[in-house]
Amino acid sequence: MQENYLAKWLNNELSEAELAEFKNSDEYASYQQIVDAANALKSPDFNADAALEALKNKRSLSDKKVIQLNPFKRFLKVAAVVAILLTGTYFYVSSLDEQISTQYAENKEIVLPDNSEIVLNADSKITYNKKNWDSNRNVTLEGEAFFKVAKGKRFTVATDAGEVAVLGTQFNVENRIGFFEVTCFEGLVSVSFDGKETKLPAGNSFVALNGEIVSEEKENSTAPSWINAESSFKSIPLKYVLDEFQRQHNIIVETKNIDTNLLYTGSFSNTDANLALRSISTPSRIKFKLEGNKVLFYAENSQ
Template sequence: MMKREELISKWLDNNLNDQELQAFKNLEDYDDLVKLHTNLQAFKADEYDTSAALETVLSKIKSKKAQPKTHWIKPFMRVAAILAVCFSLYYYTTTLDTTITTTVAQKTTIELPDASSVSLNAKSLLAFNKNHWKKEREVELEGEAFFKVAKGSSFNVITKSGTVTVYGTQFNVKQRDNYFEVICYEGLVGVTYNSIETKLNPGDSFLIIDGKTIAKEKENRSTPSWLNNESTFKSMPYKTVIAEFERQYNVDITLLGIDSTQLFTGNFTHDNLDVALKSITLPLHVTYSKTNNTITLRGE
């Protein structure tokens, strides 16, 4: 006579003949096997492993036989399982962040739950939790963004370099590799860096490059230049200009015989590659050559 395990295995494979099917139905735990198999099907993965399913069924049956008959456990466990699933779904949906990313040469504008707007520059990320906004008024930023805060609203902008506290204002935050800058255009913001908060009034800037504080003149613009598809620099290390150029044009730039720490003052457009290249090379008497998406800059 065919062994019990073989009958179950052939049953799972839908490979029983009439005689074997009758033998399978005569098994003492036939009803439990059918119920277990039905439950497993509800959670079946895209690729169903018959051997693994058999092992699961057998282990559950063996465990069932080894336990005393406590009929109240099954209903209790079912309720507990349902509650666990419901709680998990609730927790997942309420803690899920809204994340917006931009790629190279892309910009976008986002509205926060309090009606504040955020303009996101190229190759940046903004994340916040819409469901927990009233309790946890925070946004996470990687890259650069301009915030136009709704009247009466306040929240924190969390970056890897520091935290910007909003008191109802317009301001720009730029956090890149070894570069952290906050410019206040309207109202008041607080910048916390190394556990020390600095308050910024309109026109004030907070700038850290390579861990060093850099003093800047008052900002005269009403909004950052990148909103108008132009990047502007005043006495900035050339390497920061090159990094921004690469983000706006999806190119790789190699410097040959050029000091990347020398200071650059000027601007470049985001709309015309050749014009932009001339803007960042002519002031420094630098020549360039292009091969597909690779640009080589050479010093004289």
């Protein structure tokens, strides 16, 4: 790559042939990333030409004759722009929150800066600030996750339905559209929901459907069932069960002539789709038809 290509590229002075050669160089991708990050910044206006002119006027007062070297002046201008881009990019990137997400039929394990652990269920996302973690242990959750929190300062999980706060414990939080559940497996969890706080000791669950608290049930296990590749439900409307099946198996669910508000108690496999379909349909007294990546659940008397 010609040495002056960077300067000419920044000034939009490259010919089509030169631009094509520059884009094929090893350095181009790095320069483009710096420029893209800088474009996202909001920085004070800086007029490089005006600043150079002011500097030149100031020097003229000293009665010293200075010979201007145009190539060197251009190099200084490019160097100043690159320095500003690198500095701005560093501060911009360091201020970004970490975001980790899963797709359908996918789980992920995350270790936080304090060695707290998170297992993220399918179709879920967490956000947290890695740089400020020591002073602010806060995670924003969309979907479902199991937490093993290292002892330390207050640890909070924020969702659009409510907030969960602990010091060090193991618990599960699920936040889906119309469904909010918190289960404590170890220690003590504080659940803030609809302006009220509920203390949840180990072995208890807090459940709300469509904004209404429906139960605070006992839990005998040491971890949520989905950690062991199984989804379990206790008196939960069938529509949430079907949604979870779709997330776990990445199979599109359709229904015909069935009551999706029918309460379901049971479990299904997160690894065997056919077994899961039978586990849902049999106790619910409905039929299913699986074709490719779609399944239709329908009533027994439907055509």
